[in-house]
Amino acid sequence: MLTFIIRRIAALVPLLLIVSVIVFGLIVLVPGDASTTLAGGDQATPARILQVRHQLGLDRSFLSQYGRWAGHAIHLDFGRSLYSNQTITSEIWQRFPITLQIAGGALFFGLLIGVPLGIISGIRPRSVADRAVVFGTSAAIAMPSFWLALILILNFAVYRQILPSRGFVNFSDSPYEWFRHLLLPWIALGVLTAATIARQLRGALADVMASDHIRTSRSKGLAPLKVVGKHGLKNASAPVLTVVGLQVAYLVGGTVIVESIFGIAGLGSYVLTAVTRDDLPAIQGSVMFIALLTIIVNLLVDVSYALLNPKVRVE
DSSP: OHHHHHHHHHHHHHHHHHHHHHHHTHHHHSSSOHHHHHHTGGGOOHHHHHHHHHHHTTTSOHHHHHHHHHHHHTTTOOOBOTTTOOBHHHHHHHHHHHHHHHHHHHHHHHHHHHHHHHHHHHHSTTSHHHHHHHHHHHHHHHSOHHHHHHHHHIIIIIISOOSOSSOOOOTTTOHHHHHHHHHHHHHHHHHHHHHHHHHHHHHHHHHHHTSHHHHHHHHTTOOHHHIIIIIIHHHHHHHHHHHHHHHHHHHHHHHHHHHHHTTOOSHHHHHHHHHHHTOHHHHHHHHHHHHHHHHHHHHHHHHHHHHHOHHHHHO
């Protein structure tokens, strides 16, 4: 098992290198010129713009800039924000726990709703319950998270005033208010996750329940709960793990819009603010951090595969 993990980690090194090159290439793709903005915008003189470009290192070659940035990024040093003059790493660590609470709660909501729906639909394909689940999940997948967030705000915050529409409260300050402020963001992000997990689990479980070893388990007189829980779900869980790994990246990325709608100062709103301000170091650092987080989650998914299926380790 240790050898398998080491091989997977070694395979991530070239992937991280490619991702870092793409992320740093944002300096070329992002519209606008940060040096012009910092030099005074429309009132900036050409001499002042050149001076700022030299201070930021933007007058060097791409490879020279990338080598200098990558050398610091290895130590999780992404430079300083062009506007706050704070280190990017410190600003990310201040905001990431908030985003983690939103994404983690949405993932929990997705599993809490999606797994039971997938089981109900998968053990009885083409039944009335299965058709209802398929219809509901199709509608949920078609709804954009930002549209659902606005609908939730209108119905629960504006019209009925049951839940707050903006802000964030720390769990240590008030667990009840913490839950109330995060419930709508959890639902807005978690509905798509629940629908995706339910659809994937439904297909995998339906195939497993039609296999020969399930028929054998039933013929031996095993209880239906044991047949589904021990034999069915274990074999159908591998595709679901893939979906969960992909959903983590979606949830972290989805907070960019949802945090702005609900007025939460997390990592997502930080990325959006950096883009609007042409804060290149903040854009590069935050996007690289999200990419690194996604790679780590995929590594954990691979390890989970090996734990569930020993054949993966051999291969």
